[in-house]
Amino acid sequence: MESSFLSPEPSAITNILTLRYDPSITPNLPRKTWNDFKPSIEKPSIEFIEKSIAKTLRKQLDLSSIKKISIALSGGIDSTLILTLIKKTIPDIQVDAISIKFANSVDETENASKIAAKLEADHHIVDVENYLRDLPKAISIIKLPFWDLHWYYVVKRSQSLSKYLASGDGGDELFGGYTFRYKKFLSMTNHNSTPLEKAKSYLLCHERDRVPDQEKIFGSKANFSWESIYKILIPYFDNTLSPIEQIFLADYNGKLLYNFNPINTRILNHFDMKSISPLLSDELISYALGIPLQHKYDKTKNIGKLSLRKLLAKYNMDKLTTTEKLGFNVNTLNLWKSFGQSLCEEYLIDSEVVKNEWINKDWISKYIHKADLDVRYVNKFLGLLAFEVWYRLFVTKDMSANTTLN
DSSP states (O other), X not given: OOTTOSSOXXXXXXXXXXXXXXXXXXXXXXXXXXGGXXXXXXXXXXXXXXXXXXXXXXXXXXXXXXXXXXXXXXXXXXXXXXXXXHHHHSTTSEEEEEEEEETTSXXXXXXXXXXXXXXXXXXXXXXXXXTTTTXXXXXXXXXXXXXXXXXXXXXXXXXXXXXXXXXXXXXXXXXXXXXXXXXXXXXXXXXXXXXHHHHHHHHHTOTTTOOTTGGGSBOGGGOOOHHHHHHHHGGGGSSSSOHHHHHHHHHIIIIIIIIIHHHHHHHHHHTTOEEEOGGGSHHHHHHHHTSOGGGTOBTTTTBOOHHHHHHHHHTXXXXXXXXXXXXXXXXXXXXXXXXXXHHHHHXXXXXXXXXXXXXXXXXXXXHTTOSSOXXXXXXXXXXXXXXXXXXXXXXXXXXXXXXXXX
């Protein structure tokens, strides 16, 4: 669904508001089949992973002219590993590490500061008070109705420091980082579960993507059906892979291909920045997919990214990383109380997407004024706010990209 459409594509809208991605978007990365996820390596070599990352860094950076590089540093395993190997591979390059500090959310910047200091990188903290303030500008750049656009703030800060921005993108999908989701999925399924039952369980593990009465959100124009949603997911669970490997397959061919990577790429292109994503090189993608499950995920301890952890331990950096998967984390409940609810009341009650029968007004009225709203509904309302902003930017064209949401 691009800005050139005079009206939204029904399937694109229902996919984005239910899955948080739309497979009709042209991906930058190659799609993979379940055969690609069959283990093909007896035991992964952390030396190979390290050499592959170093090779990508040397290939993408002209060492004769580039003196500075930025990196998005969350303090987690992936970004810490990339920063570590940048300093090892190109020891003389100046590195600016960028972290985001969201208001009323878990603050990971203190931990990121320790990592930056140990690796002699200049650390820059971007304070974001109102995460939704620049939503029209960010959506005007990506041309898609998404609200969780922390990358906009990272790239906007980075552009004044360097034309090159490194990241640990892809680590979760390729090396098994969504452990909270794996554990829940295993508790909901068994060896007798059908592909459809697994697809439903997979959706239930994504609390930000759907609500119990999801089908009631949509108006007549959206033409929502669960059948069309399950049709996208079922192939990922209708094969001989193990249940967790099936999740790897669904995660890779889902948000990585049709949300995170295309969105990040569009933001980088807008600011004339070059992405350095060593974990997403063709070589490392192919290698990572072939790593056996037991070298990615420890089911007993519920720990993932085992190969990357070993590589970090080689440089004594593993103890500094955050133990829980957070990434750039905004507390949506606190965001709702401080800005989200009032903005949704302002923009959604009499919204264009309701007037034009894309969204059901009764569903909005039922929940929008509730105190202590469930986090799933908060996320859904923020998604609807993004849809309304997108609609007004590109369909009715009565909103400016420079509009701020306060």
